[in-house]
Amino acid sequence: LGEHFNDVTLDSFAVGNATVPGEPLSVRMTYRVQGYGQVMGEMMYIEPGFFHAMRSNPFQRQDRDFPVDFAFGRISMEEVLVRLPEGFRILEAPRPTIARLGGIKFVAACQLKDGALQYQRRYQRKAVRFAVSQYAELREVFGRIISSDKGQVVLTSRPVAPPTDG
16 A cells, blocks of 8 residues: 555455465455545545556557467456545546457446445456457557546535526
8 A cells, every 4th residue: 555655544454265275365455545636626636446557558569470478367356435525526437448358358437336436447367368460459458448547536525506497
């Protein structure tokens, strides 16, 4: 957490399935962060996903001469609940994203749940080898994942405007 935040307080931390072969490792934590969002006047901007977020596309080149070979499959799931600051509401949230290619599936979505912002992200890579002919699609899928990971939620403290007749 210290890598991501300057002022963080860890309230609880638990690891599940650490000694259960074949089961996914589970990490659950509750923490508080001071100054998590960027505040500008009546607006606050937050990036809900950060632990597994991809910041740059590993496939920079336009073309490729050899297959892409990932060493192993991977599944990562992240669920983040952000308690909204007093007096704030969601003004704008990223649209849900689904990106697929062969053995890769990515899903991310934000929603309001019980007065908190719920962010869910799942990345699954079952296939480990992609042919040269799939490279352009692979590059595009990773571009969509990165675009989704950089999505921001906009909160506002402005009151909801009453409906107008007309």
